[in-house]
Amino acid sequence: MTQEQLIRQALSALAHFGVREVCVAAGARNAPLIAALLTSKGIRIWNFFEERSAAFFALGRMMADRKPVAVVTTSGTAAAECLPAVIEAHYQGLPLFVLTADRPKSYRGSGAPQAIEQHHLFGVYAQTLGDWDVTDESLSMYQTTGDRPRHLNVCLDEPLETNVIGVDFSRAQTPEAEPRSHTCTLDCDLVLASGMHPADAKEAAQLLATLGAPIVAEATSNLHGFRELQPLLTPGGERSLQSARPAHVLRLGAVPSWRWWRDLESQPKIKVTNITHSGFSGLARKENVQTLPWESVRGSQFVVRGSECGILRFEPDLGKFEQSEPNWMRKLIEVIPAGSRVFLGNSLPIRELNLALKSARPGVEFFASRGANGIDGLVSTFLGVSATHREECWLIVGDLSTLYDLAAPWIIAQMNHPKLRIVVINNGGGKIFSRVNSLRALSEKSLTVIENRHELSFEPWAQLWGMEYVRTDDVNDLVDLLHVPIVIEIRPDPLQTEAFWKDWQRPVIRPR
Numbered sequence: 413m414t415q416e417q418l419i420r421q422a423l424s425a426l427a428h429f430g431v432r433e434v435c436v437a438a439g440a441r442n443a444p445l446i447a448a449l450l451t452s453k454g455i456r457i458w459n460f461f462e463e464r465s466a467a468f469f470a471l472g473r474m475m476a477d478r479k480p481v482a483v484v485t486t487s488g489t490a491a492a493e494c495l496p497a498v499i500e501a502h503y504q505g506l507p508l509f510v511l512t513a514d515r516p517k518s519y520r521g522s523g524a525p526q527a528i529e530q531h532h533l534f535g536v537y538a539q540t541l542g543d544w545d546v547t548d549e550s551l552s553m554y555q556t557t558g559d560r561p562r563h564l565n566v567c568l569d570e571p572l573e574t575n576v577i578g579v580d581f582s583r584a585q586t587p588e589a590e591p592r593s594h595t596c597t598l599d600c601d602l603v604l605a606s607g608m609h610p611a612d613a614k615e616a617a618q619l620l621a622t623l624g625a626p627i628v629a630e631a632t633s634n635l636h637g638f639r640e641l642q643p644l645l646t647p648g649g650e651r652s653l654q655s656a657r658p659a660h661v662l663r664l665g666a667v668p669s670w671r672w673w674r675d676l677e678s679q680p681k682i683k684v685t686n687i688t689h690s691g692f693s694g695l696a697r698k699e700n701v702q703t704l705p706w707e708s709v710r711g712s713q714f715v716v717r718g719s720e721c722g723i724l725r726f727e728p729d730l731g732k733f734e735q736s737e738p739n740w741m742r743k744l745i746e747v748i749p750a751g752s753r754v755f756l757g758n759s760l761p762i763r764e765l766n767l768a769l770k771s772a773r774p775g776v777e778f779f780a781s782r783g784a785n786g787i788d789g790l791v792s793t794f795l796g797v798s799a800t801h802r803e804e805c806w807l808i809v810g811d812l813s814t815l816y817d818l819a820a821p822w823i824i825a826q827m828n829h830p831k832l833r834i835v836v837i838n839n840g841g842g843k844i845f846s847r848v849n850s851l852r853a854l855s856e857k858s859l860t861v862i863e864n865r866h867e868l869s870f871e872p873w874a875q876l877w878g879m880e881y882v883r884t885d886d887v888n889d890l891v892d893l894l895h896v897p898i899v900i901e902i903r904p905d906p907l908q909t910e911a912f913w914k915d916w917q918r919p920v921i922r923p924r
């Protein structure tokens with residue numbers, strides 16, 4: 413096997429699995445692969461200096477376009493940097509392709525520079541496609557299935573072959589996805605909806621409109637824009653579920669972020685049917701839980717069972733707490749223009765927006781990374797989700813989450829996207845921990861450490877990456893923004909936020 417054959421086979425494997433976009437982060441060992449990619453046709457290349465952002469950006473590209481995307485790394489810890497994004501792709505059921513260059517197999521276990529154990533590096537989180545070396549007589553690929561991360565490791569020896577002509581990706585034959593269908597019949601009295609791609613939301617909306625069961629939906633369900641669902645959608649976010657006693661819950665899309673969902677673990681009598689792309693039930697209990705493929709939304713028979721499952725309707729009185737965090741979510745949604753994409757950070761932003769959302773302007777689409785609920789890589793993932801969307805793209809994210817991903821804006825220079833808005837809700841640390849009931853007894857000293865309290869400003873960060881910066885307490889400053897990438901720093905009033913939560917958590921009196 414020559415190095416040239418090995419490199420061309422590796423690119424052909426990408427092409428075969430439908431990859432048409434690649435995020436590369438160069439080192440010497442993968443330079444031959446990158447050089448060959450640069451002479452290839454029918455492939456879009458995004459160029460990063462570090463692998464973690466590259467992998468999260470690839471994740472965002474897949475979340476938006478639902479097509480396989482590859483990340484190409486050099487050897488050693490460079491390959492390992494992809495792990496968090498691979499894990500997220502695994503739990504979201506997305507076909508991330510990781511192509512890692514390696515030193516020859518003979519270096520394994522030696523501790524030689526940049527030689528780590530790359531074979532099966534991602535464990536259960538990626539299916540191994542191959543572990544190829546120039547000493548192999550032939551190159552074979554392991555069987556892999558479905559929309560899950562794949563890992564191909566290629567061992568290249570010196571001298572590195574940097575003049576390999578690439579392949580024509582547009583001519584590659586990709587295996588036809590097998591048309592899947594699944595039908596079932598079930599009755600349910602409550603629908604929970606989270607994390608659906610806008611195209612899936614459209615399919616789900618048809619089903620739900622005819623079903624007629626009450627729906628408690630997160631913003632990321634993308635169901636709020638459907639007029640026919642308005643009478644069924646329950647305002648008040650998680651609080652509306654407080655006294656719910658359904659017999660059978662139908663959950664559509666990603667695993668919900670609500671505490672109520674976690675508490676279902678200890679309610680084995682409540683039946684749960686999940687319909688999701690990821691195949692994960694999101695519950696550890698097995699009793700009365702079934703998980704069906706997404707295709708079940710087509711052609712299945714769903715029947716509403718009974719009409720009273722104890723759902724309550726709440727309208728948070730946010731106006732009284734003008735500068736509180738939840739009210740900021742409402743104000744932001746009111747100014748985000750029609751057709752925008754909105755990516756929500758995984759900590760308080762997603763929860764507060766769920767609570768505050770009444771409606772959004774037409775065509776606003778919501779995304780979030782709810783596979784493993786990490787607060788890492790969110791800026792990069794947002795940029796990946798935004799890359800081909802020509803309307804405004806908004807990220808609403810916590811301050812610590814932003815600090816995790818300071819290198820992310822590197823790619824903006826290649827995006828040619830003038831309407832990126834990164835809203836950092838800077839509450840001076842991980843304020844979600846002061847909302848966690850089981851942490852209520854923590855001392856002030858412990859909380860200071862656990863929240864990582866700080867007084868940092870995001871202005872120098874914006875400046876580093878050549879982005880405009882606005883710090884404001886007036887939402888009107890955010891109307892008709894300049895067509896340039898902007899970091900918007902908001903510092904909600906902590907006292908008003910606290911006062912809102914106190915008011916909101918008053919005991920429920922069931923309306924007659």
Ligand SMILES: Cc1ncc(C[n+]2csc(CCOP(=O)(O)OP(=O)(O)O)c2C)c(N)n1
Nearest residue numbers: 759760786787810811812813841842843844
């Ligand atoms: C990678 C990762 N590390 C740690 C956590 C645990 N965690 C959850 S929320 C959070 C704090 C988030 O802080 P921030 O982004 O400022 O948002 P806020 O809590 O203020 O909404 C942390 C550390 C996580 N989810 N993911």
